[in-house]
Amino acid sequence: MENVKIYLNFFVEYLQIERNYSQYTIVNYVTDIEDFFLFMKEQVILHLEEITYNDTRLYLTQLHKRNYSRKTISRKISSLRSFFKFLVREEKLNENPFSLVSLPKREQKIPQFLYEEEIEKLFSISDCTTPLGQRNQALIEILYGTGIRVSECCAIRLSDIDFYIGTVLVHGKGGKQRYVPFGSYAQDAIEQYIHQGRKILLSKLKTPEEHSYLFVNNRGNPLTDRGVRHVLNEMIKKTSLTLHIHPHMFRHTFATHLLNEGADMRSVQELLGHSHLSSTQVYTHVTKDHLKRIYMSHHPRA
Template sequence: MGNVKIYLNFFVEYLQIEKNYSQYTIVNYVADIEDFMSFMKQQSLLHLEEITYNDTRLYLTELHKRKYSRKTISRKISALRSFFKFLMREGKLKENPFSLVSLPKKELKIPNFLYEEEIEKLFSISDCNTPLGQRNQALIEILYGTGMRVSECCQLKLSDVDFHIGTVLVNGKGGKQRYIPFGSFAQEALEQYIEEGRQKLTAKLLSGDEHQLIFVNNRGMPLTERGVRYILTGLIQKASATLHLHPHMFRHTFATHLLNEGADLRSVQELLGHSHLSSTQVYTHVTKEHLKKMYMSYHPRA
């Protein structure tokens, strides 16, 4: 099993350099492969060449026994299939024992989204006369106005925003960049925050701690994803809304509202930064539900 670690190191280099995968994805892939290697030892399989399709089926049974979700099992099998495919490409193996393993169908989860009146209530809470209120307003306006991921929002730099044409440059997954337009409400909130609130908050920074990231905490340091969750929880409490709001819900709402108003799926896919249209299509289920409710509420023969 000694050369497996060497192969794994080569595989990690391949994922980093050729596939440009994120560090988060690579860490998960390595953990999944190492889990399978531990299973191999339990089965007294000492060499990769000894692994057969039947062994992969045994491993699949083991994952089900551990009560992993279908999504987790799919990821593990996908990681192992990629690893063995890489070994075949490098001439280390002649066959991929995972090539015939079918991935379990994903559970279809319809994403939660906010109704327009809920969004409007959230937009009326922040005190835009204070630095933190200005930041909070700019944050929720930009999340809803662009549909970007929270991780992407936290990485936004001052140079990424072009107020003249109303677009923001977003660095997405796998190093992919995209431009997203934003509207007048987001622009007004963002301009006020950058010109006033952000300057007051970053004035607290010590020399050498200066940075160009747009969203900051109360000490002027870069705002984290955890910080965004904390802010949204506070806004919900102020709104007294019986709603469990998570940061990604703004992204879901952005996509759902666009489709409800007639936007085409390909355009929404590009705005969200989805590599595959199937990732965007989940939102069509939401809009179908919306149309059904409208029909049942207003059609005379419903």
């Protein structure tokens, strides 16, 4: 199975150079493909050319027996389909054994979001006379005000922000970039944090070299995804809210509130940086519930 490892290395180079995928995404691809290689070993399949459609069905059965979720199974099959499609393109194989394998239907989960009164409680909890309080206020204002992913938020540099027109340059998945507007509340919070709190936090850096990342931790280093989760959990503890919050909730809330207020789907898709409209359409389930509540509350014959 020596050629298998060589082909995988070629595929990784393709994902890095041509597709410009993140290291995290590439690791997932490699993990999924290597899992299938173990299956090949168990089935004494020595060469990729020997794989048949029946083998792929058997592998799919094994994944179900391991009690993987439909989402995980879909990802694994999709990774393998891409891998073999690449090999066919490179003329290493004549056909893709996974081309006919149908993906299991994904569970349609309703995105969790915050109600307006819950958001207001979070906005009123920070002590904006302290450096960390200013940072926390700017953080939740930018997360809710733009709907960007937490990884995109942590990657913001000072040069990405244009206060004159109220936009931030967001570095998204796969090296894609987009400009996202933010409102006056976010602008006020960010400006106060940059001119006051951030300078104080940066002064705690052990190394003399400053960096340009917008959000920093209490030691002046760039704030990480994990750090954002910790900040939000600590903020929740100071409120009367009993919910479990995660950073992506702000993204869900951003999209839900926009659609509830009448924003069109295409505009929300562009703001969120979704490649496909289907990714944005999941939020219509939430807005339908919202419309139903309005109907039941106000229609005379409801």
